[in-house]
Amino acid sequence: xxxxxKALSAALVVLVLAGIVxxxxxxxxxxEALRQSVTWYENLEVERALGLLRRVISPSSPFxxxxxxxVTAYKYLGAALAILGQKDSxxxxxxxxxxxDPFLDLDPDRFTNQEQAALAEAKRRSFAAASRPLTxxxxxxxxxxxxxxxxxxxxxxxxxxxQPVDSGPRAVIYDRETEGVRDVGWNGVIAxxxxxxxxxxxxxxxxxxxxxxxxxxxxxxxxxHDFPQLEDTLPPLxxxxxxPERHAASAGRSSLLKGLAVASAALLIPRLGGHxxxxxxxxxxxxxxxxxxxxxxxxxxxxxxxxxxIPANIARNNVRRNERVAANIExxxxxxxxxxxxxxxxxxxxPR
Amino acid sequence: xxxxxxVMAVAAMTMLALPAAAQRSVVAFTTGSIVEQRVxxxxxxxxxxxxxxxxxxxxxxxxxxSVRGRVASGTLSARTAGADGRxxxxxxxxxxxxxxxxxxxxxxxxxxxxxxxxxxQRWIELRTGVELGADxxxxxxxxxxxxxxxxxxxxxxQPAPDLxxxxxxxxxxxxxxLLAGLRYSFDRYDFPxxxxxxxxxxxxxxxxxxxxxxx
Numbered sequence: 001x002x003x004x005x006k007a008l009s010a011a012l013v014v015l016v017l018a019g020i021v022x023x024x025x026x027x028x029x030x031x032e033a034l035r036q037s038v039t040w041y042e043n044l045e046v047e048r049a050l051g052l053l054r055r056v057i058s059p060s061s062p063f064x065x066x067x068x069x070x071v072t073a074y075k076y077l078g079a080a081l082a083i084l085g086q087k088d089s090x091x092x093x094x095x096x097x098x099x100x101d102p103f104l105d106l107d108p109d110r111f112t113n114q115e116q117a118a119l120a121e122a123k124r125r126s127f128a129a130a131s132r133p134l135t136x137x138x139x140x141x142x143x144x145x146x147x148x149x150x151x152x153x154x155x156x157x158x159x160x161x162x163q164p165v166d167s168g169p170r171a172v173i174y175d176r177e178t179e180g181v182r183d184v185g186w187n188g189v190i191a192x193x194x195x196x197x198x199x200x201x202x203x204x205x206x207x208x209x210x211x212x213x214x215x216x217x218x219x220x221x222x223x224x225h226d227f228p229q230l231e232d233t234l235p236p237l238x239x240x241x242x243x244p245e246r247h248a249a250s251a252g253r254s255s256l257l258k259g260l261a262v263a264s265a266a267l268l269i270p271r272l273g274g275h276x277x278x279x280x281x282x283x284x285x286x287x288x289x290x291x292x293x294x295x296x297x298x299x300x301x302x303x304x305x306x307x308x309x310i311p312a313n314i315a316r317n318n319v320r321r322n323e324r325v326a327a328n329i330e331x332x333x334x335x336x337x338x339x340x341x342x343x344x345x346x347x348x349x350x351p352r
Numbered sequence: 353x354x355x356x357x358x359v360m361a362v363a364a365m366t367m368l369a370l371p372a373a374a375q376r377s378v379v380a381f382t383t384g385s386i387v388e389q390r391v392x393x394x395x396x397x398x399x400x401x402x403x404x405x406x407x408x409x410x411x412x413x414x415x416x417x418s419v420r421g422r423v424a425s426g427t428l429s430a431r432t433a434g435a436d437g438r439x440x441x442x443x444x445x446x447x448x449x450x451x452x453x454x455x456x457x458x459x460x461x462x463x464x465x466x467x468x469x470x471x472x473q474r475w476i477e478l479r480t481g482v483e484l485g486a487d488x489x490x491x492x493x494x495x496x497x498x499x500x501x502x503x504x505x506x507x508x509x510q511p512a513p514d515l516x517x518x519x520x521x522x523x524x525x526x527x528x529x530l531l532a533g534l535r536y537s538f539d540r541y542d543f544p545x546x547x548x549x550x551x552x553x554x555x556x557x558x559x560x561x562x563x564x565x566x567x
Contacts, residue, residue, distance in 0.1 A: 265519075280397070296488055
């Protein structure tokens with residue numbers, strides 16, 4: 001029972017490992033196969049290299065093959081077949097590689113003229129326009145550029161555009177005949193202004209001058225403006241923050257009543273506070289004071305009825321408003337200085 | 353006999369000489385007053401009146417504290433038969449506290465001398481009062497009502513009065529550095545004695561004041 005149990009356990013472990021290990025190491029195995037193929041190719045064991053490379057790209061291969069690995073396999077297949085004099089087959093494999101990577105090229109120090117010629121022919125027969133994947137970049141738009149590396153496999157008219165996703169004008173940053181790899185610069189300006197922050201697409205559109213075929217590719221990216229924090233301008237002064245510029249309708253009456261109250265007090269004080277034996281005879285001084293106070297109230301009443309505005313308050317309010325405007329002008333100036341320090345940041349991929 | 357008002361004048365001048373840092377504003381002013389004094393003595397009422405001319409200064413130490421000094425003198429003429437004309441001089445010094453714009457509290461002393469051809473009399477009063485005020489025209493014209501009491505009054509040759517109180521009204525006009533005012537004040541003094549024979553005095557003053565803010 002014990003021996004049977006151990007045997008079953010061992011078998012189970014083997015079965016599990018057999019299922020997991022090939023998947024986990026699939027990429028490693030493909031890399032290993034490619035490295036071995038390249039080694040054989042460089043040691044001029046071309047036939048052995050061909051066999052292994054064909055197994056890598058075979059649909060029945062048990063290994064996972066990435067796009068880059070497949071391009072490498074096609075490249076060395078094309079090169080090996082070119083060495084063996086099988087030019088047409090070589091071109092077929094080079095074209096397969098170019099379809100996946102239009103930037104494919106052969107190092108003149110490592111590949112023969114025969115191989116170079118086969119690749120050149122493959123490029124003439126295929127047509128692709130492409131750009132290298134975008135990478136994050138921060139730059140000063142006043143002095144620097146972000147560079148897009150684009151390619152056409154053979155002579156073509158090439159147009160490279162920056163297109164805002166939402167709306168707005170596009171920037172055509174390259175539009176001419178070209179061939180091969182070209183670095184196209186963009187300082188971040190669209191229609192004489194800095195590209196607003198937001199989502200964009202890089203469009204690369206090529207038209208073959210040999211076949212008339214059109215190929216294009218697009219890469220989403222976003223632009224962010226990077227600058228020191230801006231100050232908010234001060235809001236307009238609220239009515240509650242300003243002095244009243246007109247007297248209330250009741251202000252005239254209030255002034256009149258105050259004047260009359262003072263006049264009444266001037267008349268009442270000697271009557272109420274004086275001694276009866278000394279009150280005989282006129283009291284012209286209190287009457288004069290009362291007349292003056294009543295007159296002042298009446299004058300204030302008339303003045304406020306005729307001219308309800310308060311010039312002193314208007315002047316003070318205007319001073320405050322002008323100070324606020326001057327403060328905002330200064331804030332705007334400081335913000336403009338900060339905006340002049342704007343750096344653009346390109347972030348590859350669609351914004352989330 | 354004129355020594356006390358002179359002392360008050362010196363005190364007023366001293367205020368102007370306070371350290372500049374302690375002064376927020378200084379207003380120098382001149383005054384012109386009409387004074388009417390009524391005295392009942394032995395059942396007879398005498399009345400004298402006349403102009404007083406003077407000058408003074410107010411030194412504001414802060415928004416809520418100021419010191420005022422004033423001197424004035426003039427001649428009061430008899431307005432009733434049997435009354436004697438007299439020269440009058442007075443000096444005042446007072447501290448004013450302003451806890452709020454509508455109310456002020458005064459504490460001070462007044463020294464007054466009156467001389468007739470045959471006698472002279474000196475009054476020394478310690479006074480306190482409250483003044484209520486309101487703008488009739490904002491920032492330009494202000495109306496005030498005052499109530500005062502003199503808890504300590506000494507009069508040479510007389511016993512101290514039993515009752516010394518007063519009241520008044522004022523108008524104060526401000527335009528830039530110019531300050532002008534018209535103030536009416538009424539003071540009553542009841543001296544001790546039998547009702548019919550007791551000495552009673554009342555003084556009414558209408559004082560015009562023109563000042564200039566020096567700083």
